[in-house]
Amino acid sequence: MIKLSKRLQTIADRVSAGSRVADIGSDHALLPVYLIQSGQIPSAIAGELNAGPCDAARKQTADAGLTGQISVRQGDGLSVLQPGEADTVTIAGMGGSLMAEILEGGYHSGKLAGVQELVLQPNVGEDIVRRWLVRRGWVLTDEAIIEEDGRIYEVLRAVSVADAEIRNIVVYDLSAVPLQTMDSYVKAGWLYRMGPHLLRKPSGLLMKKWELEHQKLERIRRQVSLSDSPESREKEAALRNEMNQIKEVLACLPTDKPSFN
Incomplete structure (x- = not known):
């Protein structure tokens, strides 16, 4: 089984067991491969915008013998996802503004339909992501802060619930x-x-x-x-x-x- 960096492991630890995962900006698909190899999830979609990382993700998936469980797709943000295909969306390693733009595009296009969990790791602009979550009816349930290779990262986990507005009053109690x-x-x-x-x-x-x-x-x-x-x-x-x-x-x-x- 592959070994994840501390940053990716922190993300993996917050993915609900048994969920179908869409990893957006998957790069080498390390996170989906690990989640399946560890038995944590049954299947995944690895989305990547650029051809080079997309090819690397396909190779990583093939080398792990997981081409039947990981669908590697090239496309912009959540455009690689069809409504109802995923329970969890993970996005990591980009700025908060871009992350919020991707999520907002997915919100308007219906790509987030059926998604119950978001695990997000913005490199900067964490407040932008938190504000998007509140605005679009997600509740922040967990945050982690870690240091790796001289950089400090925050990992956010949020869920989609019917009473998000009420629960967010408690979360953001002044x-x-x-x-x-x-x-x-x-x-x-x-x-x-x-x-x-x-x-x-x-x-x-x-x-x-x-x-x-x-x-x-x-x-x-x-x-x-x-x-x-x-x-x-x-x-x-x-x-x-x-x-x-x-x-x-x-x-x-x-x-x-x-x-x-």
């Missing part, structure tokens, strides 16, 4: 951000950015991710401060405000505090 100095709108923004489940059970890795973000913003602020233009002053003030909010949120979380050197 008390998860224990700050009296922030208004409700700002608090909600940080829930989407940092992750409601991650904030409820904060880890050192979550702290590290946002300390690194704080450091990045400080580098940008220093560059902006070199200009005396009104636009630069306004930008610098916005950066300072965001940095202060990061410090406030992290200072309230019950875990080791960041240094903010």
Whole structure:
């Protein structure tokens, strides 16, 4: 059986047993091959936009002897999927904006019909994905944060349920951000950015991710401060405000505090 990277294994661990999986942007089809080899799922669709990765996925599938269980298809996003073909859709390794565009296209075209579970790993823009999930009636049930090869990733699992609107009120309860100095709108923004489940059970890795973000913003602020233009002053003030909010949120979380050197 193939061995997955830590990132892909985290995704695999959140796929429901027995589900039919559509892995969008499957690259070498490592995830579908592993899920079937491990007995976790019965079948899968591996979708890939470009010919090279699509050929690699076909070779990986053939080498594993799984051509009868994995359908490798070339196409854009969820266009490779027919309504009712999959119970779970996995998408990993792309930006949150593109991921949300793919999901939105699938929503409007009916490709998500019958899909009950999404397991998503955006490289950036996790808040964009979380907002899409809420807007389209999905409930975020689980979040994981991991580090691999010097990069920090978040993995999101969501389900489609009839009472999503009610359940999302609980998921995005503003008390998860224990700050009296922030208004409700700002608090909600940080829930989407940092992750409601991650904030409820904060880890050192979550702290590290946002300390690194704080450091990045400080580098940008220093560059902006070199200009005396009104636009630069306004930008610098916005950066300072965001940095202060990061410090406030992290200072309230019950875990080791960041240094903010």
